[in-house]
C-alpha cells in the first residue's frame with residue numbers, strides 16, 4: 230500500500246500547517262448557502278494537503294465526497310442523469326455530500342474549452358457544496374471558474390514540518406534511518422510532502438536500514454539541493470557580488486548552471502519586462518562564452534558568470550516574494566520522469582487489487598501476466614480484458630504502454 234494513502238490524515242486535526250484553510254472549508258461546507266460565491270477553489274503547490282483535507286473533513290462531518298472526474302465534466306455539457314443525481318440527489322448513508330473536482334486546472338482547458346463552462350454549470354446547479362482544487366489558480370483556463378469561486382490558499386510546508394512527518398512514518402514503519410537522511414529528503418522535496426513520503430517508501434522497499442549514500446538510488450545528489458538553494462538566493466540578490474557568490478558551493482560547471490537558470494527565469498519572475506531583460510543578459514553571456522571558447526581564453530570565464538548571474542539577478546524591477554518551486558532543466562527532468570510513471574502504475578495496481586480483492590503481487594502474477602500474453606498477438610482482446618476489470622480507456626492505454634515496467 231502506498232504510504233501517502235496509509236498515512237493520509239484521518240481527520241482535520243492531523244493536517245499539518247493548513248489551519249486557516251481548514252477553518253474556511255469547514256465553514257463553507259456548513260454554511261455554503263449563505264456564501265455569495267457558490268464554490269471554493271483550493272489552490273497551492275502539489276503535495277501540501279488539498280485533496281486529503283477534503284476527504285478528512287468529510288469524514289469528520291459524516292459527509293460523503295462525490296468526486297467528479299474528466300468524463301463527468303465532459304458529459305456535463307449536456308445535463309446527464311448520473312451527474313444530475315450527483316449534484317441534486319440525496320445521499321443514502323451520509324448526512325451530507327461534497328461535490329469535489331480535483332486538479333481542475335487539468336480539466337478546464339480540455340474539450341475545446343467547453344470544460345470550464347461545464348464546471349461553472351455544475352457549480353450553479355449543485356444543491357451541495359462544491360469544492361475544486363488546482364495548483365495554479367491564475368491559469369488562464371480557469372478564469373471563468375475563478376469568477377464563481379472563493380479562493381482558499383494552501384501553504385507550502387516547511388522543511389521542518391516535512392522532516393517531522395517523515396520521522397513519524399519512519400518510526401511507525403520501524404525503519405532504521407538517520408535523521409540526516411530524513412532531513413535531506415525534506416529539503417529535496419521543496420515543500421511537497423507527497424513526494425517526500427514517496428521517496429522514503431521507495432528507499433525502504435530496497436533496504437531496511439537506510440544510509441545517506443542510499444539517497445543516490447533516487448537519482449538524488451547533494452548538489453541538487455545546493456542548486457535549488459543557490460537559485461533561490463540568486464533570484465533574490467540585489468548586488469552583483471551577492472549574485473555571484475551564491476554559486477560558490479555548488480558543484481556544477483557554470484555551463485550546467487546556465488541550464489538551471491534559463492529554465493527558471495520565467496518561473497520566478499512575473500513582470501514580462503523583467504523576464505525579457507533577464508533572457509537578454511543570458512544571451513549576452515552566451516555570446517561572451519562563445520568567444521571565450523573560440524579563443525580559449527578561459528581566464529575570462531569569470532566575466533561570463535558575472536554577466537549571467539548578475540544580469541539575471543539585477544534584471545528584476547522588484548522582489549518576487551512568492552514561493553517558487555524551481556524546475557530542473559528539461560533534459561534532467563526527462564530522466565526522472567520514470568519515477569512518476571512507476572508511481573502511477575503502483576496506484577493503478579492498487580486500484581485493481583481492491584477491485585478484484587487480491588494482493589498487488591497476485592494482480593501482477595495473474596492479471597497482468599494474462600495481458601502480457603495477449604498483447605502482441607491479440608491487443609484488442611487484452612484491452613477488452615482490462616476493460617472488463619473496470620479500467621478506463623486512458624488507464625488501459627497507460628498500462629499497455631508501460632507493461633514492461635510492471
Ligand SMILES: Nc1ncnc2c1ncn2[C@@H]1O[C@H](COP(=O)(O)OP(=O)(O)O)[C@@H](O)[C@H]1O
Nearest residue numbers: 233237244245275276277278279280281422423
Ligand atoms: N498538510 C498535510 N498534512 C498531513 N499530510 C499531508 C499534508 N499534505 C500532504 N500530506 C500527505 O501527502 C499526501 C498527498 O497529499 P494531497 O492532499 O494529495 O496533496 P495535494 O492535493 O495538495 O497535491 C497525503 O495523502 C498525505 O499523506
Ligand SMILES: [Mg+2]
Nearest residue numbers: 279280331362
Ligand atoms: Mg491533490
